[in-house]
Amino acid sequence: MNGLYKIIILWVFCCASVSADKSIELKDTYSVQPVPSWVTQQGIPKGVNQDGNYGVTYYLLERQLDFGNDSEDYFRLVYSIDQKEALADNSQVIIDYNPSFQRLEVHHINVIRNGKVVNRLAIEDITVAQSEDTEESLMLTGKATASTQIKGLQVNDVVDFAYTVKGQNPIFEGKTFFRQNLGWSSPIKKLFLKAVSDNPLQIKATAYDDKLNTEKVAGRYQYKLSIDNVTTKKSLDGIPNRVHYFPYIQGSEFESWDEVVEWALPHYQDKFELNNSLLRLANGWKEQFPGDLESQITAAIQYVQDDIRYFGIELGVNSHKPHHPNTVFDRKYGDCKDKTVMLVALLRQLGVTAYPALVSTDLNSGFETMLPSPGVFDHVIVGIEYGEQFYFVDPTKTAQRGSLKSISLLPFEKVLVIDSQLEQGIVSVPQHDYEHKIHIEELFKLSSMSKPASYSISSTYYGIEADRVRSWYKVNSKKVIQDNYFNFYKKVYPTLKIDGEIDINDDEDLNIVTIKESYIVPSLWSFNSNHYYSDFSSYEMNNHIYYPERPERDVGLAIPFPKKITHNIRVVLPETYSLDSKKTNKEINHESFSFERNVAVKQNSMNLSFDYKAKEKEVNVDVLDNYYESLIEVQNHLNYRLIFPASKSQQKQQRKKRLQDLIKG
Structure with a gap:
């Protein structure tokens, strides 16, 4: 349709939803019947022109x-x-x-x-x-x-x-x-x-x-x-x-959000009595991290996120009512409601104040402008009180690591906390000071212009960027990961060859993932007339910056946030080469983002750096034209061509090679 x-x-x-404990014959649940008498039947508009989409x-x-x-x-x-x-x-x-x-x-x-x-x-x-x-x-x-x-x-x-x-x-x-x-x-x-x-x-x-x-x-x-x-x-x-x-x-x-909370309370804040297995888990974290409550909290979060797989049986009232944590533990799976009540119960066993919180993935903070009802929510997360601060975590996420600050960043701006003690159930989700970023280091090194260049890449991911990469590499073999990265760079350098196994280092305590790669580039340089040249660009930045369509619009534009990317490229030529010294800097500042490119050429090396940071989650409609123009300017500065003159013997050699290629062709 x-x-x-x-x-x-x-x-x-x-x-x-369908009740799990009732046997229903589907043929008995539908029939052909006349229009109900209470319906106010409408006439079909006449003389309609065919002007639809x-x-x-x-x-x-x-x-x-x-x-x-x-x-x-x-x-x-x-x-x-x-x-x-x-x-x-x-x-x-x-x-x-x-x-x-x-x-x-x-x-x-x-x-x-x-x-x-x-x-x-x-x-x-x-x-x-x-x-x-x-x-x-x-x-x-x-x-x-x-x-x-x-x-x-x-x-x-x-x-x-x-x-x-x-x-x-x-x-x-x-x-x-x-x-x-x-x-x-x-x-x-x-x-x-x-x-x-x-x-x-x-x-x-x-x-x-x-x-x-x-x-x-x-x-x-x-x-x-x-x-x-x-x-x-x-x-x-x-x-x-x-x-x-x-x-x-x-x-x-529903006349108020308090009424919605009252409706939800019996379902989410029953006096859940945990079985011995769950009690042993909580006591084990206390023994493993004595006196370190935050480590106990993160251990509970990681257990529910990673060891209880996401799968929802939303049958009958369980479309909105969670299952008991003991049932979820035995099954080893649950939906957002199930995983939430399990995490809340475990945290309370650790002596931590924790609450379920209803959220709208579609509307974010926009739910607050709507009339109160359970129907505006489609997800449940967990609010945690620790160190006189509020943290919110999503128990359905996987592979999250690090401190509470690094794992608690969520796209939701406001939630409805399910707790009878709060006078106002709607709570703003705090954005704790933690830098979620991507940092890339590339090094091209040549011992001779006639030999291949060595090419090494180090990619470091912090916070939610580390979570994203971790959740990907955890479910893929090292060969799949290596092939994925290799095929990406081969589009840039068609003659690329692998020069060593990919190395993945994951510091889960700091929530930092570093991936290192080594390649050989036989043909890094192109020759034109009397000089060599090669283009270097920030592919990572280009992949992560959102370039939207440009229709006329009367609403603002959502952009990826948080988003911070730094990308450094260093090129080292043979010591016999002497490049013309050059320093250039380009800054583009918009109220929604900042961008900077620096180029430094000296003697036989070039350092090229890019820096991008999103400042806001969205661009106001009144500055969109300026935003689009600023993005185009960014695109124009994501590439840099390094040029240096060829010696007379090199020029002669290149002309000879071209002639041979023509004869072969």
């Missing part, structure tokens, strides 16, 4: 919700196929739902051709299957997917399908919340939303709030929003997580 529809169904069914025009999108005793979520989409290239991606209806607590009712799949309506829905054509993809998601949710092909679909046909999913996850204890986007990169002729609830809801619409109608009918609260010609927004790269780029409407029965 088309991309817009895929995005929509992800919002509608974001918490799919990707060969599809969207006429009508409906979402109607009834939060009664049996929560119901009605969805309808009407669109036309404008081009034959769009047939393959838009001739299938796909519906996700939760068979343990939800039932699917499909109402119709109509094809409208030349004004004639034909219903293509047949119960025997619907296929329902468990839709797990554990290899990619490392998650077992029990979600089911119903799908059917629309038979006989042709260009210019209009597709009209509708269904209802009934039931709500019992983990939310009847509390109501929802969210619906009000804009996409594809236009929609009409959008209709209705929500009906026994209890009043907080409602927030970031657009079209003047079209929102609120009334009380037969003792129930109704919220309606009808929009013609929904405004489109161009898709952009690098949108900061905290920015709600597309408009949305949100409803929630």
Whole structure:
């Protein structure tokens, strides 16, 4: 099905799960039924011009919700196929739902051709299957997917399908919340939303709030929003997580973040009694690091990160409720919730104050601007109080080493801490002073211009950069790593040859990884007329600096942060050579980053250095033009050509070689 529809169904069914202790026949969880009587049916807009994107025009999108005793979520989409290239991606209806607590009712799949309506829905054509993809998601949710092909679909046909999913996850204890986007990169002729609830809801619409109608009918609260010609927004790269780029409407029965904390507390702060195996682990760290609480803490973090593999069984209430740490220990796997409660329990056994903290990987600190509800969060991490400071760690990460300062840097700016003692559950994540960086040292050395150059590289990674490299080399053989590096440099120097085994040194206490390589470059220099030359560049910097697209945009640009790279290149020629002394310096300072290149040529050597540092996580929209221009200037200074004259005998030798090459050619 088309991309817009895929995005929509992800919002509608974001918490799919199946109860682990119930045997469910999938054939009993879906049926063909008429449209529910409570639905306010909408007419299809008339006289619509085919002006959609990707060969599809969207006429009508409906979402109607009834939060009664049996929560119901009605969805309808009407669109036309404008081009034959769009047939393959838009001739299938796909519906996700939760068979343990939800039932699917499909109402119709109509094809409208030349004004004639034909219903293509047949119960025997619907296929329902468990839709797990554990290899990619490392998650077992029990979600089911119903799908059917629309038979006989042709260009210019209009597709009209509708269904209802009934039931709500019992983990939310009847509390109501929802969210619906009000804009996409594809236009929609009409959008209709209705929500009906026994209890009043907080409602927030970031657009079209003047079209929102609120009334009380037969003792129930109704919220309606009808929009013609929904405004489109161009898709952009690098949108900061905290920015709600597309408009949305949100409803929630939760009145405050404190209520969300109260909902989560019973699930995350049970009085977990650890089994003897877990108690022995905690006591072992105390014996191993007597009087060194930080080492005990990091030992617990590393155990949960590395020895408990990430895999989630989010069945039934466990979509939001963690398993007991003893169960997680026995299984040796768990999802973010499971690993969080295990780490919190172990840290408390060490006498450390620790809390679970809910985060939004999509919205980052932007969740704070939304209405309170559990639905805005999709991840859980651990907050630790140590030395009168707060540290936050992600127990699902692997191969993290070093001190609390080096491992606690996370992209989340704010979290909701699950603790009854905090007056305000929303906490800012501190960024501790630690330098996460990459440092490269390259050395080219020649004993004679007629002989190959020796080429050595030392790459040192600090902090999160060390974590990134470590997590890669830990799962690859030394040969794979050597081949990977060798093939990279061979693109730069085609005649490159390996001159020694790659060396990897990992100082886990300081969280520093150093990788050393040795090569031979038979053909480092090129000859032109009467001089030799070779180009030297900072490939590492070019790989790590983000060069975004340049569309017109009304939001800032997220850039990689933290990001600090230093790259030094030294070239040593035979002592008989004397180069013209030269010193040049280029600095580029922008409010978002700094860059500097230094060149020093003296006698028979050249020292070339590059330095880049990101200062901020994002670039403000009002300085983007200047940022783009500054980046282009950086690119223009990532390469340096070293030139030196050839002797008369060398010139003669090169002319002879060219002649021989021509004869051979």
